[in-house]
Amino acid sequence: xxxxxxxxxxxxxxxxxxxxxxxxxxxxxxxxxxxxxxxxxxxxxxxxxxxxxxxxxxxxxxxxxxxxxxxxxxxxxxxxxxxxxxxxxxxxxxxxxxxxxxxxxxxxxxxxxxxxxxxxxxxxxxxxxxxxxxxxxxxxxxxxxxxxxxxxxxxxxxxxxxxxxxxxxxxxxxxxxxxxxxxxxxxxxxxxxxxxxxxxxxxxxxxxxxxxxxxxxxxxxxxxxxxxxxxxxxxxxxxxxxxxxxxxxxx
Amino acid sequence: xxxxxxxxxxxxxxxxxxxxxxxxxxxxxxxxxxxxxxxxxxxxxxxxxxxxxxxxxxxxxxxxxxxxxxxxxxxxxxxxxxxxxxxxxxxxxxxxxxxxxxxxxxxxxxxxxxxxxxxxxxxxxxxxxxxxxxxxxxxxxxxxxxxxxxxxxxxxxxxxxxxxxxxxxxxxxxxxxxxxxxxxxxxxxxxxxxxxxxxxxxxxxxxxxxxxxxxxxxxxxxxxxxxxxxxxxxx
Numbered sequence: 369x370x371x372x373x374x375x376x377x378x379x380x381x382x383x384x385x386x387x388x389x390x391x392x393x394x395x396x397x398x399x400x401x402x403x404x405x406x407x408x409x410x411x412x413x414x415x416x417x418x419x420x421x422x423x424x425x426x427x428x429x430x431x432x433x434x435x436x437x438x439x440x441x442x443x444x445x446x447x448x449x450x451x452x453x454x455x456x457x458x459x460x461x462x463x464x465x466x467x468x469x470x471x472x473x474x475x476x477x478x479x480x481x482x483x484x485x486x487x488x489x490x491x492x493x494x495x496x497x498x499x500x501x502x503x504x505x506x507x508x509x510x511x512x513x514x515x516x517x518x519x520x521x522x523x524x525x526x527x528x529x530x531x532x533x534x535x536x537x538x539x540x541x542x543x544x545x546x547x548x549x550x551x552x553x554x555x556x557x558x559x560x561x562x563x564x565x566x567x568x569x570x571x572x573x574x575x576x577x578x579x580x581x582x583x584x585x586x587x588x589x590x591x592x593x594x595x596x597x598x599x600x601x602x603x604x605x606x607x608x609x610x611x612x613x614x615x616x617x618x619x
Numbered sequence: 620x621x622x623x624x625x626x627x628x629x630x631x632x633x634x635x636x637x638x639x640x641x642x643x644x645x646x647x648x649x650x651x652x653x654x655x656x657x658x659x660x661x662x663x664x665x666x667x668x669x670x671x672x673x674x675x676x677x678x679x680x681x682x683x684x685x686x687x688x689x690x691x692x693x694x695x696x697x698x699x700x701x702x703x704x705x706x707x708x709x710x711x712x713x714x715x716x717x718x719x720x721x722x723x724x725x726x727x728x729x730x731x732x733x734x735x736x737x738x739x740x741x742x743x744x745x746x747x748x749x750x751x752x753x754x755x756x757x758x759x760x761x762x763x764x765x766x767x768x769x770x771x772x773x774x775x776x777x778x779x780x781x782x783x784x785x786x787x788x789x790x791x792x793x794x795x796x797x798x799x800x801x802x803x804x805x806x807x808x809x810x811x812x813x814x815x816x817x818x819x820x821x822x823x824x825x826x827x828x829x830x831x832x833x834x835x836x837x838x839x840x841x842x843x844x845x846x847x848x849x850x851x852x853x854x
Contacts (some may be wrong), residue, residue: 371716375716378716457717458689605640
């Protein structure tokens with residue numbers, strides 16, 4: 369009898385979370401200190417209007433660090449020779465990459481969420497909700513929340529897609545002994561260019577759905593089309609990555 | 620039984636295994652012997668599925684190396700492959716989550732036999748201790764097939780003895796197969812049932828250890844010296 373896949377996934381997930389313990393602590397401290405610093409500056413002289421920008425900068429840095437961590441979570445297995453352990457386990461590529469995805473999504477939800485939450489709280493504190501709604505050109509708080517939710521959903525699925533492209537690039541890069549880093553980078557860029565083109569063509573078909581919308585608002589159909597497309601591309605890259613890992617990766 | 624049928628494996632221009640044909644019987648301790656670069660480690664890696672053949676076929680009890688066959692294989696590579704930030708207990712918990720054949724009583728017994736402590740952090744212990752930790756994780760399972768790649772490499776003499784004792788301690792003859800690659804035969808000679816001498820990716824000589832000793836009137840070390848004394852000689 370075989371151990372359940374869910375149990376093996378959970379073990380890999382716990383291991384991946386534990387292996388990023390130090391990076392996670394540094395990121396948490398960085399986010400808290402960053403927001404505290406800018407809040408202090410806004411209360412002692414900086415214009416309060418800078419708060420949404422500084423918060424966005426912190427959030428962008430968090431996303432960038434998480435993305436870099438995506439590449440390193442794969443590379444680290446090779447650099448530390450732990451790939452020998454992983455590849456000798458009775459698990460396939462799908463379980464391994466699902467565990468790595470869950471780990472990175474956990475980081476995204478915790479650190480990205482924390483950074484967005486602190487950004488919103490600081491903006492509300494220094495600017496007030498009415499000024500924020502008016503400044504961003506929305507009709508009501510309800511519309512602001514609605515659009516914010518759509519934006520967060522698109523961002524979340526977009527990040528999942530980038531994570532899978534990063535996994536795919538790293539795995540293809542690992543097939544080469546020489547110029548592995550360069551190949552990883554090139555595959556990542558090329559894949560994103562191709563995805564960009566697919567989006568441009570596919571979204572043209574849905575553009576009429578968007579024209580009826582207001583300047584700030586994304587129509588529901590247009591939003592669903594974007595979400596659907598991103599999910600399909602993410603799933604394709606997930607299966608491609610797992611297939612390359614299972615069939616082509618050697619040590 | 621593990622069967623290599625005309626298997627070739629190349630890495631760029633280097634041929635690691637060259638149309639190799641061999642049948643490894645079940646339930647014995649088998650030595651895969653040969654100098655560095657002869658193809659011993661590649662042979663083991665292919666059994667686990669870490670390397671794939673360019674041509675030919677390999678089967679383990681009639682099945683191709685896969686996720687399924689890895690369920691019954693315990694593989695110990697030569698390099699340090701454990702997560703260095705883990706304690707021995709964390710590494711054991713990690714490994715046991717993947718295998719039904721993990722034997723907790725055996726783990727505890729081996730822990731004490733190898734003089735290891737569960738709280739030891741892998742990156743903070745000596746090379747000999749790390750070798751013992753790897754062995755602990757491999758032998759705490761009742762795996763049908765145990766693959767040991769150079770288990771004695773770079774290990775001091777006292778630790779070597781302990782490692783060999785561990786290998787034979789709970790060995791189930793007739794039921795369990797242990798494949799050991801090494802170029803250090805002296806220590807391992809006494810526990811081997813059969814040997815395969817690998818040279819330039821081919822089997823140069825193989826057979827039952829006792830029979831070989833009788834036929835050649837020499838120890839395995841002397842037979843090995845003969846096999847490798849002339850790289851161009853044919854056996």
